[in-house]
Amino acid sequence: xxxxxxxxxxxxxxxxxxxxxxxxxxxxxxxxxxxxxxxxxxxxxxxxxxxxxxxxxxxxxxxxxxxxxxxxxxxxxxxxxxxxxxxxxxxxxxxxxxxxxxxxxxxxxxxxxxxxxxxxxxxxxxxxxxxxxxxxxxxxxxxxxxxxxxxxxxxxxxxxxxxxxxxxxxxxxxxxxxxx
Numbered sequence: 051x052x053x054x055x056x057x058x059x060x061x062x063x064x065x066x067x068x069x070x071x072x073x074x075x076x077x078x079x080x081x082x083x084x085x086x087x088x089x090x091x092x093x094x095x096x097x098x099x100x101x102x103x104x105x106x107x108x109x110x111x112x113x114x115x116x117x118x119x120x121x122x123x124x125x126x127x128x129x130x131x132x133x134x135x136x137x138x139x140x141x142x143x144x145x146x147x148x149x150x151x152x153x154x155x156x157x158x159x160x161x162x163x164x165x166x167x168x169x170x171x172x173x174x175x176x177x178x179x180x181x182x183x184x185x186x187x188x189x190x191x192x193x194x195x196x197x198x199x200x201x202x203x204x205x206x207x208x209x210x211x212x213x214x215x216x217x218x219x220x221x222x223x224x225x226x227x228x229x230x
Contacts, residue, residue, distance in 0.1 A: 052131045054111045058101035062114065065102055066121055073122075080121070087120040091147055108135025116147045119157075126158040133168040145171030166198035179205055182217045 057065070063084055067077040084098055093113050103111045112132055119127055129148065133141045149172050151157040161172055169177065169191065177193040178185050181202055187193065187209035197205050203214060211217055 052134050054103050054115055056101065056103040056105070058104045060102050061100070062098050062102055062118075066118065069118075069122060083121050084117070087117050091117055091120070092143060093117055109137060109140035112136055112140065112144050116144050120147065120151060123151075123155055124157070127160070129159060129161045131163055132161065133163055133165060138167075141168060142171055148172060166194045169194035179209075181206060181211070181214065184217060186211050186217065 063080060066084065067080055070077045070080065085095065087093075088095065088098060091113055093110075097106065097110060097114060100106075103114060106114065112135070115132070127148075132144060132148070136144065145168055148157070148159060148161075152159055152172075159172070159174075161168060161174065163169065173191050174194070175190070176188060177191060177197075178188045179193065179197060179202070180186070186206055189196075193205070196208070200208070206212075206214055206217070
């Protein structure tokens with residue numbers, strides 16, 4: 051989530067054990083896994099015993115989310131502005147951790163961001179540029195570099211969108227409409 055919620059009184063280990071059980075597993079060795087991943091991600095042990103995100107900074111919340119991702123090991127993750135509220139060092143640490151999970155564990159990632167800096171660290175296979183809720187272009191990682199250099203207007207022009215107002219003026223599509 052862009053802004054992870056605070057859950058005072060619920061320790062991360064209890065939350066993670068419930069999540070693992072909810073997936074039909076048993077949280078055997080969870081304490082050791084949490085501490086190992088926390089060390090790898092630079093998460094202080096004190097954050098493991100406090101309430102989830104309780105009075106955490108933005109960077110601490112994002113590191114804790116990354117820790118949860120590392121322990122749960124899903125097949126796919128949607129990261130909605132995981133770089134939101136992070137300083138440069140924290141963003142780099144989180145991005146590198148996610149990239150390592152993708153490379154080492156086969157994690158599929160859909161990363162949503164407004165900033166190419168995250169994509170510099172993640173180096174995605176595909177980049178899609180959305181403007182006014184519509185995909186105006188897709189490409190490889192070089193598209194993120196182009197976006198950083200030229201901005202949305204420059205990228206839009208390279209995909210044949212000369213009038214940005216026409217994109218935003220397009221009628222919204224109802225995702226629940228009957229396609230037939």
